[in-house]
Amino acid sequence: MKWLRERNGDGLFDKGGVVVAAGERAPVMRSTWNALRDLGVVDFYGPAHKPRARLRLTGAAA
Structure with a gap:
């Protein structure tokens, strides 16, 4: 969660299933x-x- 939060809380999955943000x-x-x-x-x-295809942090992540 910290990793995604530090990158604007939003990302997408690449073809290998890894999130890119x-x-x-x-x-x-x-x-x-x-x-x-x-x-x-x-x-x-x-x-x-x-x-x-994409993911984002929810309010529960705050």
């Missing part, structure tokens, strides 16, 4: 973000044809 690749894999989503800390979103 502010031009940097996250040091964790997709499974970590899935676990944080299950805890309500991050939210996946995106266009209708790919609704889980």
Whole structure:
């Protein structure tokens, strides 16, 4: 969460499932973000044809 917060709290998944935010690749894999989503800390979103392409911190992450 700290890593994403320091990069504006928003990122996107690359083809390998790694989050890219502010031009940097996250040091964790997709499974970590899935676990944080299950805890309500991050939210996946995106266009209708790919609704889980991006993620952002939720208010619970504050």
